[in-house]
Amino acid sequence: MTKRSALKRSTLGMINIDPLQRGGILTPEARDALAEWGDGYSICDFCPGNLEEIKKPPIHDFVHRDLPEFLGTDHARVTNGAREGIFAVMHALGEEGGCVVMDGNAHYTSLVAAERAGLDVSLIPVSDRPQYRVEPEGYGDLLEDLFGRGEKVVLALLTYPDGNYGNIVDAKRVSSICKDYDVPLLLNCAYSVGRMPVSAKELGADFIVGSGHKSMAACGPVGVLGINEPHQEAVLRKSGYHKNKEIELLGCTARGATIMTLLASFPAVRARVAEWDSEVEKARWFSTEMENLGMVQMGDKPHNHDLMFFETPVLYEISKHAKKGRFFLYKELKKRKIHGIKSGLTKYFKLSTYGLSEDDLRYVVDAFDEIISTSV
Amino acid sequence: MTKRSALKRSTLGMINIDPLQRGGILTPEARDALAEWGDGYSICDFCPGNLEEIKKPPIHDFVHRDLPEFLGTDHARVTNGAREGIFAVMHALGEEGGCVVMDGNAHYTSLVAAERAGLDVSLIPVSDRPQYRVEPEGYGDLLEDLFGRGEKVVLALLTYPDGNYGNIVDAKRVSSICKDYDVPLLLNCAYSVGRMPVSAKELGADFIVGSGHKSMAACGPVGVLGINEPHQEAVLRKSGYHKNKEIELLGCTARGATIMTLLASFPAVRARVAEWDSEVEKARWFSTEMENLGMVQMGDKPHNHDLMFFETPVLYEISKHAKKGRFFLYKELKKRKIHGIKSGLTKYFKLSTYGLSEDDLRYVVDAFDEIISTSV
DSSP: OGGGGGGGGGTTEEEOOOHHHHTTTOOHHHHHHHHHSSSGGGGGGGSSSSSSGGGTTTTTHHIIIIHHHHHHHHEEESSOOOHHHHHHHHHOOOOOOEEEETTTTHHHHHHHHHHTTTTTTEEEEEOOTTOOOOOOHHHHHHHHHHHHOOOOOEEEEEEOOOTOOOOOOOHHHHHHHHTTOOEEEEEEEEEBBBTTTTOHHHHHEEEEEEEHHOOOOOOSOOOOOEEOOOTTHHHOOBOOSSSTEEEEEEEETTHHHHHHHHHHHHHHHHHHTTTTHHHHHHHHHHHHHHHHHHOOOOOOOOSSEEEEEEEHHHHHHHHOOOOOOHHHHHHHHHHHHOOOOOOTTOOOEEEEOOOOOOHHHHHHHHHHHHHHHHOO | OOOGGGEEEEEEESSEOOOOHHTTOHHHHHHHHHHOOTTGGGGGGGGGSSGGGGGGGSHIIIEEEHHHHTOOOOOEEEESOOHHHHHHHHHHHTTTTTTEEEETTHHHHHHHHHHHOOOOEEOOOOOOOOTTTTTTTTHHHHHHHHHHHOOEEEEEEEEEOTTTTOOOOHHHHHHHHHHHOOOOEEETTTBBBTTTTOOOOHHHHHHEEHHHHHHSSOSOOOOOEETTTTTHHHTTTTSSSSSSHHHHHHHSSSSSSSHHHHHHHOOOOHHHHTTTHHHHHHHHHHHHHHHHHTOOOOOOSSSSSSSEOOOOOOHHHHHHHTGGGGGGGHHHHHHTEEESSSSTTSEEEEEOOOOHHHHHHOOOOOOOOHHHHHHH
């Protein structure tokens, strides 16, 4: 039997620099919503037949008014997460023997979603260390090659930014290339929607997915899916058995507390997106400070996102002689109430500065400085 | 912009007899878990690569030890809900031109899941009013017919109980018939797992799905999927791209607060299942009282479940002359702090007595009595 103490979260009260965690911290409004809507199917007290039509709580307005405007799309839906949105699109557009092209930095779930949808995957190459760049022209080269070989490309996907290096590819250029080949484009914005301004229309994308738990201050799992016309016809097609139920959403998706935290945080999330420049500034400052300590930031430089990947040879050298070996860094950070670097990593790691104050970031830099200088 | 007051739940503090709501009310332990694990991807602080392997919080033990034991299966997973579990199974077992057989009382999501998986649906007939019975032999007749016509039946599904009448079909008999035809059987136990004792092994089922938000005191959406061997090979097959990720689960499913409320409530849920007999007794008492007031319970009689469907001619007669017309019943119940009968219904409705005290049920019966006697 599970002990009750096992249900406590040990990282609460720590500075959590795990990129997964920074954008999903609940707002006070979302905490209130959790208490209010925690019970099972709470949002269905006044259900008129499907999720998006619920007026009390105001899910209808959120889905039909706020979300499309926020995402820059004609239509929007709330999903059980970014990956579920990606799968819904791939499954709807998929056809026997079809394939998907995506950036070589794509999240694993994009590949698994394609696999589940029975689609082959072709990857746009990624440049070597230290930039790990995906060039928009890579889409043109790959599409040219695939069409030349008679392949059926049903979708192109770009991870914007990717979840390893936080690199931001010129999505406008990618969408323009995809249009030339008449291939719809999906942007996986799990690390951007809710953090930085993104508009599918401005970027020329057909689909956009976002993650509530990763970047929109909502409890997991929940996501958003924006769809530009005419693709709603395929992705939101109705059931032949039940005319008001959408097949790819299995009727209703985020039917509970998850969607309510998304709604409750939305005003704050929309406001924080406008502060994106200061987040980038903090990230760049942090990157410079880390490099001054002997670590090397990979990917775009200067960086354009809070998610950053560092090679850390100085820490690796210490680990060779440290008492705890490769676990020394985790322990030293834990001692200082900093969490988010995976236990055992010393050669490289990723982290995020999102939403941390300058004081907290200075504290983290000082912690690395102290760990390095007292260990060398 | 949405007003904050719109994010309040107006039915809190009322007696909620909506069948959707009775089994999903959080335990105090689950409320604590919500506060603790509300942030986005909170459960992933110590992720070793996938959801089921997380040891802190103790998801690994829950998924690999507690849940299979509770469901009576060799393997188990946590899903985003019952429908998502049903779709995963259908999608994994599906083949071009395949079909699924299911009871005519099946929940709409079973049909939509089959549709999404590209499978045809054949329904076992339902008997006429007032019983709306599904006979186990209906499975044999239908399978005989389909196999005779060369159809490929990939799965049989039984809704146990169904969500309209709360009828419980002899699942052992159904499983024995399905075995004769070598067709795997899935039990949709959204209204039973977490309320009454159910074991897939005892009933002879290959798959069982349950709903956390409907019947396991968890916040939505979350579900459970139990799988007996050898079907885990198809349903839990791993990605060719990422060897520790399961394709049908898109890697990880209930990655957040939803799974934590499920875990936190589990000891209480396991305990309450043992009290099922007293729930049936309360339901039967309630049914008798309602019939004494001129309403007629449809479905199994005596009834074997808390979900009941009533025809209510006496209320319909009143509605013809009532000031608020067909909305009178909703208003009268609301006045008495009772929620859960859909606004506008007077001819028939379903409700649930699950988890309500005898006093509360007496209060509900008295309310109907008063509404009828003061309106006639």
